[in-house]
Amino acid sequence: MKKTFITLSAIALILLSALPAFAQKGYSEEDALIEALKNKPLHGMFGMSFINSVPQNEFFKNVGKAGPGVSIMGGYTFSPVPITIGLQTDLLFYGGDERVFNYYNSGGWIYARDTISYNNFLIPVTASIMIRPDIENLIFPYFELFGGFTMISASADFKGNYGSDDSKDEFDAAWNYGVGAGTMFKLVDFITLPEFKTRLLLDIKARYMFGTQTNYYIIERINSDSSPEFKKNNSTTDMVTFQVGFVFEF
Secondary structure (H helix, E strand, O other): OHHHHHHHHHHHHHHHHHHHHHHHHHHHHHHHHHHHHHOOOOOEEEEEEEEEEEEOHHHHHHHOOOEEEEEEEEEEEOOOOOEEEEEEEEEEEEEEEEEEEEEEOOOOOEEEEEEEEEEEEEEEEEEEEEEOOOEOOOEEEEEEEEEEEEEEEEEEEEEOOOOOOEEEEEEEEEEEEEEEEEEEEEEEEEEEOOOEEEEEEEEEEEEEEEEOOEEEEEEEEEOOOOOEEEEEEEEOOOEEEEEEEEEEEO
């Protein structure tokens, strides 16, 4: 009896010790597939960011403020080669306002009202080449060179009380070029077996953008007749930009 008990106990121990191996075998096959997908090179890229731009030198003296905005980018990575080409468009707002002019009769009542609103904004469009090594599929530091053009616009809209609406726009453009650096941090992999994978990254980036000499316009004041008066400036349009956003790789 004792010998039988020892024999059965030995068999049970062998079976119990084998179970993790069988379970591990089944798990490791799926895990290997997931790991293979995690290491699968991704080529497409699309991102959106909050961006803040700070004019430099004489450009800052004329504009006098930072320009927040939004940025949209897309790109193609030559994985496993750590080179990405991309295209980025920014919309930067350099201030706006709305002013209301009331007209009073002899009794002190408002009998007419004119409204004028104005905005100044810049739209840099840049193509870039980026060196972006992959560190353990977790961190992607990068350095980029870029160039393109910047559209510069000042606009004003006048709405008269008696339907005498009018608008006025001043527009110019400048070439731009510069350098940038940043880091993308992986937040999560989206995996659907057997072969689908995308990746979400946090992107933090800074750029120094050199702008060529150009004319640009700032709405300096509103005249007594409610018409906007533009001030013409001429300088380089250098700026530093900082941005934080999200990038999808696919």
